Amino acid sequence: MKQKAVVLSPKDNVATALAELKAGDTLELEVGGETREVKLTADVPFGHKFSLSKIEPNSPVIKYGEVIGVSTTTIKPGDYVHIHNVVSRRGRGDLEGSAR
Amino acid sequence: MSFLGYRRQNGSVGTRNYTGIISTVGCANDVTWQISQQVKGCVPFLHGQGCSQTQPDLDQVTRTLISLGWNPNLAGVLVVSLGCESVLVDKIVEGIAGSGKPVEKIVIQKVGGAITALTQGSRLAQTMVADASKIKREEFPDSDLVLGVKCGASDTTSGLTSNPATGVACDLLIDKGGTCIFGETTEFMGAEHILARRAATPEVANKIMDIVARMERRATAMGFDMRGGQPTTGNIAGGLTTIEEKSLGAIAKGGTKPIQGVYEYGERPQGKGLFIVDTPGREPEFLTALGAAGAQVIIFSTGLGAPQGFPFVPVIKVTGNPITYERLTVHIDVFVELADKAGSDIARAGQALYQEVLAVASGKQTKAEIINYGNFPNIFTVGPVI
Numbered sequence: 001m002k003q004k005a006v007v008l009s010p011k012d013n014v015a016t017a018l019a020e021l022k023a024g025d026t027l028e029l030e031v032g033g034e035t036r037e038v039k040l041t042a043d044v045p046f047g048h049k050f051s052l053s054k055i056e057p058n059s060p061v062i063k064y065g066e067v068i069g070v071s072t073t074t075i076k077p078g079d080y081v082h083i084h085n086v087v088s089r090r091g092r093g094d095l096e097g098s099a100r
Numbered sequence: 101m102s103f104l105g106y107r108r109q110n111g112s113v114g115t116r117n118y119t120g121i122i123s124t125v126g127c128a129n130d131v132t133w134q135i136s137q138q139v140k141g142c143v144p145f146l147h148g149q150g151c152s153q154t155q156p157d158l159d160q161v162t163r164t165l166i167s168l169g170w171n172p173n174l175a176g177v178l179v180v181s182l183g184c185e186s187v188l189v190d191k192i193v194e195g196i197a198g199s200g201k202p203v204e205k206i207v208i209q210k211v212g213g214a215i216t217a218l219t220q221g222s223r224l225a226q227t228m229v230a231d232a233s234k235i236k237r238e239e240f241p242d243s244d245l246v247l248g249v250k251c252g253a254s255d256t257t258s259g260l261t262s263n264p265a266t267g268v269a270c271d272l273l274i275d276k277g278g279t280c281i282f283g284e285t286t287e288f289m290g291a292e293h294i295l296a297r298r299a300a301t302p303e304v305a306n307k308i309m310d311i312v313a314r315m316e317r318r319a320t321a322m323g324f325d326m327r328g329g330q331p332t333t334g335n336i337a338g339g340l341t342t343i344e345e346k347s348l349g350a351i352a353k354g355g356t357k358p359i360q361g362v363y364e365y366g367e368r369p370q371g372k373g374l375f376i377v378d379t380p381g382r383e384p385e386f387l388t389a390l391g392a393a394g395a396q397v398i399i400f401s402t403g404l405g406a407p408q409g410f411p412f413v414p415v416i417k418v419t420g421n422p423i424t425y426e427r428l429t430v431h432i433d434v435f436v437e438l439a440d441k442a443g444s445d446i447a448r449a450g451q452a453l454y455q456e457v458l459a460v461a462s463g464k465q466t467k468a469e470i471i472n473y474g475n476f477p478n479i480f481t482v483g484p485v486i
Contacts, residue, residue, distance in 0.1 A: 006260065008260075016256050016260065016339070017339075018438055045339065046339075046423075047255050047256035047257060047338055047339035047403075047421075048256070048339035049256075049339065049341065061341075063345060063348065064259075064348040064349070066290070066291070066294075066344070066348050067290070067344060068290065068341065068342050068344040068345035068348065069341060069342040069344055069345065081341070082336075082339070082341050083327070083336060083341055086341050086342060087325075087327075087342070088290075088325070088326075088327055088341075088342035088343050088344060089290075089342075089344070090289040090290055090316060090326075090342070090343050090344060091286075091289060091316055091319045091320060091325070091326035091327070091330060091343055092320065092325050092326075093319060093320035093321065093322050093323045093324045093325065093326065094323065094324050094325040095325075
């Protein structure tokens with residue numbers, strides 16, 4: 001059977017949905033050879049992300065083992081992770097001194 | 101392995117045998133288009149640049165048009181000029197002639213206007229097509245291939261499946277002594293440190309960091325968060341949250357080989373192996389950069405279903421999104437299935453994709469070629485219209 005979500009690196013704190021997932025779904029995920037269980041707090045569309053662990057505000061969000069952005073609020077395990085709670089650190093002309 | 105291609109005067113090999121009708125300026129597009137529709141075997145290159153721009157942009161347009169003329173998929177070239185544009189038509193004609201292929205020009209204001217230009221240009225094109233038709237396909241080694249790779253209308257399946265499969269195809273070609281070209285500098289942001297580690301020399305690593313910083317400065321100079329522009333609204337709908345996430349998935353399409361060099365927009369990389377051309381990722385500008393760089397085949401990885409090809413370079417569309425594949429079979433050539441576990445399935449998909457590259461190089465038509473989708477590319481410029 002196909003996986004319903006995938007974690008790309010053991011360093012990651014988010015997983016990517018490989019199906020239309022619903023709030024309340026419990027997922028078993030392989031993370032660095034171990035199986036972890038996460039219960040979703042919200043619907044997560046195909047291709048979108050959810051959190052594997054608690055992410056404090058202003059903390060790195062990690063996928064592919066690399067930082068893909070910074071949280072803007074507390075993200076709990078199983079929360080839907082997208083533009084409502086993660087910002088980019090790059091191309092931020094709206095921020096003072098962002099030009100590198 | 102090998103493919104069947106067309107030998108050109110300078111030793112390069114075409115996978116198609118068109119006569120290119122190349123416009124020097126937006127004002128010559130209509131005649132260019134009309135000649136290309138009148139004479140079978142011709143392809144147009146239309147764009148909106150070439151006049152009332154600052155010198156760096158005029159140089160970039162000139163360089164790009166010359167490089168497009170050099171593309172081995174063109175047996176000969178007819179350059180169509182208005183006459184009063186800022187770029188110099190004779191410089192473009194001379195530049196293309198350096199490739200050794202036949203080049204002709206028609207200047208609309210000199211010959212008495214659009215209708216005469218269409219008639220005279222069509223006669224010139226007809227002769228060029230007749231000459232080109234005598235060239236037969238011959239067998240060539242894979243090492244004569246220059247493969248361009250691109251991703252567009254990406255979603256999260258792009259980074260998981262279709263981009264890594266494209267990367268496998270790149271690696272296979274480079275192992276056989278061929279050349280691959282990628283770019284989309286905006287989509288290196290957040291992943292440039294990974295690419296820099298793969299640079300063949302420290303100079304190449306520095307150049308990678310420099311082109312990303314330069315592209316980011318252009319974006320931030322506007323005073324806005326670039327999210328929405330990059331990643332695009334469609335990328336975000338597809339699940340990509342930030343440019344960093346998009347970039348980390350995007351770089352997979354370039355494979356894993358050392359990066360031999362970084363070139364400016366419109367330049368033709370020299371040598372074999374993997375190269376970067378500095379260009380934003382938007383399709384009309386980026387596909388032109390690949391054509392100018394000498395790509396004879398392009399793999400285009402897409403999540404949400406970008407439709408366009410390029411006038412004279414076959415573009416193979418590959419997706420990992422099953423919904424896109426089902427809904428857009430009219431546009432998608434290859435489907436890479438989401439695997440249970442990444443790795444072996446991606447390797448197998450990459451090998452299949454590589455076989456498709458050889459088949460298309462030998463004459464198999466892509467979906468975009470068959471439905472004639474991709475006639476409106478553009479040339480990337482950085483300064484104002486003045």
